Amino acid sequence: DAKTTQPTSMDCAEGRAANLPCNHSTISGNEYVYWYRQIHSQGPQYIIHGLKNNETNEMASLIITEDRKSSTLILPHATLRDTAVYYCIVSRWGSSNTGKLIFGQGTTLQVKP
Amino acid sequence: DSGVTQTPKHLITATGQRVTLRCSPRSGDLSVYWYQQSLDQGLQFLIQYYNGEERAKGNILERFSAQQFPDLHSELNLSSLELGDSALYFCASSPNGGGTAYNEQFFGPGTRLTVL
Numbered sequence: 396d397a398k399t400t401q402p403t404s405m406d407c408a409e410g411r412a413a414n415l416p417c418n419h420s421t422i423s424g425n426e427y428v429y430w431y432r433q434i435h436s437q438g439p440q441y442i443i444h445g446l447k448n449n450e451t452n453e454m455a456s457l458i459i460t461e462d463r464k465s466s467t468l469i470l471p472h473a474t475l476r477d478t479a480v481y482y483c484i485v486s487r488w489g490s491s492n493t494g495k496l497i498f499g500q501g502t503t504l505q506v507k508p
Numbered sequence: 509d510s511g512v513t514q515t516p517k518h519l520i521t522a523t524g525q526r527v528t529l530r531c532s533p534r535s536g537d538l539s540v541y542w543y544q545q546s547l548d549q550g551l552q553f554l555i556q557y558y559n560g561e562e563r564a565k566g567n568i569l570e571r572f573s574a575q576q577f578p579d580l581h582s583e584l585n586l587s588s589l590e591l592g593d594s595a596l597y598f599c600a601s602s603p604n605g606g607g608t609a610y611n612e613q614f615f616g617p618g619t620r621l622t623v624l
Binding site: 482495 | 550615
């Protein structure tokens with residue numbers, strides 16, 4: 396599975412958009428980009444995923460560059476409850492995929508009042 | 509609430525002992541994954557079971573073993589415990605085992621193991 400690179404930490408003002416970048420320059424054509432987050436030692440929580448098109452759900456938007464080598468997770472109106480560690484994960488799909496997730500160090504997002 | 513339950517929430521034991529962690533997946537999910545989270549190693553994939561069969565193995569120590577029962581609940585057995593085994597252990601479930609389908613995982617609240 397492709398390796399990802401994320402900034403160690405970021406700050407965001409409450410009510411503003413939080414843009415979390417992820418670099419995955421070695422991504423293959425059959426690999427999804429997933430985002431999960433973990434709030435203070437709770438179990439990780441799925442946020443969103445994408446293959447090559449931009450995606451949006453009730454939690455966030457995912458923007459994937461055309462060459463798929465990087466992506467950005469956007470939380471449109473960050474709240475204090477969005478303070479968490481955000482993990483960008485790239486994982487294969489297909490017959491050889493087991494679905495396991497390989498977590499990196501993630502980005503600690505601190506939302507400030 | 510993800511629908512995944514884990515027991516116990518906390519476990520304190522001594523070195524050399526053996527413990528069993530239990531996980532009940534979401535209703536209908538066939539895959540169970542186990543992850544370990546320690547301060548120095550982060551979140552690490554240990555092992556996956558799919559419909560009762562081992563599907564994938566990560567960096568799981570030989571002292572650790574797991575199984576998935578016919579009712580799809582899973583147990584992670586940790587033996588000859590060492591201080592370094594102190595960690596949060598998460599279980600996750602998903603509807604399938606990967607394959608051609610996208611596969612969101614739902615995580616339980618974790619079991620915090622402290623080895624003294």
